[in-house]
Amino acid sequence: xxxxxxxxxxxxxxxxxxxxxxxxxxxxxxxxxxxxxxxxxxxxxxxxxxxxxxxxxxxxxxxxxxxxxxxxxxxxxxxxxxxxxxxxxxxxxxxxxxxxx
Numbered sequence: 818x819x820x821x822x823x824x825x826x827x828x829x830x831x832x833x834x835x836x837x838x839x840x841x842x843x844x845x846x847x848x849x850x851x852x853x854x855x856x857x858x859x860x861x862x863x864x865x866x867x868x869x870x871x872x873x874x875x876x877x878x879x880x881x882x883x884x885x886x887x888x889x890x891x892x893x894x895x896x897x898x899x900x901x902x903x904x905x906x907x908x909x910x911x912x913x914x915x916x917x918x
Contacts, residue, residue, distance in 0.1 A: 820914050825872050831872075841903075858873065880891070
């Protein structure tokens with residue numbers, strides 16, 4: 818199992834980020850096919866109660882590296898990835914990992 822994780826930095830305008838994220842970006846991401854699970858997290862704090870390093874996290878699970886590659890190379894995957902520059906004013910880090918059990 819492969820997981821693609823997107824970590825969003827703190828936006829310069831939270832309200833603008835949230836509106837764009839829910840009204841534009843998530844509908845684009847919803848058109849992507851091939852993932853087995855999607856989880857969206859709004860980070861509240863670090864373990865010590867301080868501000869977390871990141872603002873939001875999105876995680877996509879795929880059955881294999883090939884399934885992830887097919888999804889991300891699709892027109893829908895490309896549109897979703899390209900859309901990050903339109904609203905992620907705090908930056909976005911994208912990572913891929915193998916899930917261990």
